[in-house]
Structures are given as C-alpha cells and as structure tokens.
Amino acid sequence: MSTQPGNFSSRDFWRTRASLEAEIPDRLIHKGVARTDVAGADTFSKERKHPVFLVDLPSKTLSMTLGGLEPGQTTSRHRHNYETVLYVIEGRGVTTIEDREVEWEAGDAVYIPVWAWHQHRNLSDEATCLYIACENAPLLQNLGGIALREEAS
Template sequence: MSTQTKFHSADFDKTPPTFASTLPDRLVHRGVEKEDTRAAYSVERKHPVHFVDLPSNAVSVTVGGLAPGGRSNRHRHTYETILYVLEGRGYSMIEDRKIEWEPGDALYIPVWAWHHHVNADAEKPARYLACENAPMLQNLGRLAIREEEK
C-alpha cells in the first residue's frame, strides 16, 4: 500500500518553494536495440519494439520497427505519442487521415485516436523512435490505457 501523500485543488499553498534534485544511478541504457527482453510484446504487436530502460517517471521511449511491407496492429491509447522516423518510408493512418513519412519526419498521435503504421517499402525495414507520456499517466492513477482492434 502506498504511503504517498495525495494532494487536491485546495492544497496549492502546500507547494514547496524549493526542490532537491536526486540523481538516479542509471543515466544511460547502452545497446537498446541489441536486447530483446520483451519479445512477447513485439510478437503481439507484429513488429519489433525495443524499450529504453531509464528512470523517467513522465516519458517512455521505444525504438520500433516495421519489416519490409509490414504494418502494426490498429490500436489507440490514452497517452500522446510523438514518432520520429529514423529510416524507411511509409505512412500512418490516424483515424481517417493518411500521413506519409520518411526519415527525419516526426508525427503526432493524439490521445485515443485509432491508428496504425505501414512500411511502404517491400525491401527495406523502417525504424522509428516513439516518445509517449504513458508513465506520467500511470503514476497519476493508471490512466494509461491501450486498446488493440481485434
């Protein structure tokens, strides 16, 4: 059971005037794409996902990929996502909008929007960096929800 103090709107005056910074032990995750510690997650989503394991309480980062001609499952979630395309060419369907992408492009996936990603190249893989605010929502009370279309 958590002993953390819960604050509400009438507690704004309890905001401390100073903050003590705590430096975590782990500041680097080397070889992110060399590890495959969550293979089941990748299999379920039909594309590789490599988790960046660092102690952020607000933002998660993953390196995702799509096989040549591959696509992700259609899904939605209660957290925001920004994708930065590292390599490959393809498109994402965000609700009914087709957004084409190539290396150097960044895409925004809004909260609870149905979406999936497609690698349009039949010969080369696609890779992207995904940044999401799911940990922040989880820390606020399990508000990070993901739904896969069956």
C-alpha cells in the same frame, strides 16, 4: 511519510515544498538499446506484431521505444489515451490516423493524438523502417495507473 511523487494524498497538501532538489538516479544511460533484452520487451513486441525495443531509463513521465517495421509490414490498428510522437530514423511509410493517411520518411516526425485509432505501415517491399516513439504513458501510470491501450478486433 515519503515525499516521492505518487505517494501524496489530499491530506498531505501542506507538505508541498517551496523549492526543488535534484534526485539523480543511479542509472542515467541505457547502452545498446536494440542489443539488450529488457524484461517484457518480447511480449511487448509480440502483442504489437512488430519489433519494439524498450528504452530502460528511470523517467517517470516519458517513455521511449525503438520500433521497426519489416518490409511491407503493418501494425495492428490500436489507440491509447497517451500522446505519441514518432521520429523516423530510416525508411518510409504511412500512418493512418482515424480517416487520414500521413506519409512519412526518414527525418520526419509524426504526432499521434490521444485516443485516435491508428496503424503504421512500411511502404517498402525491400527496406526496414526504424523509428523512435516518445510517449507520456509513464506520467499517466504514475497518476494512478490511468494509461490505457486498446487493440482493434
């Protein structure tokens, strides 16, 4: 019986450990995130209609992506059942969350609540926006594949 997360059932509750051991994976760094081709990144970007680079690290609870919006670009309107925090590296724009508009610029962090319809837009006609998105989708996937995302029609 494996003791890895996600491999327990209710009958294994007695196997709960009293202490932790660090499990250090082989891979601890993803060099050149925006310069490497991670499997599925092209499809991910096409579905979202803007460039997104996936950070390929073995985190089982958090994901991180590097996203960009070209001048004047707007993402599709979408929602998901995982939380997102965006940290804006460069540029300025606006995120519509349900019926509220939140303007942002480099150095700001934006919170996207669970299951709220939202859409991001670059307010500049000349400069690209660049942001980091941190999400807890892997946690939900590892709890039984319950991370959901829906695009507006």
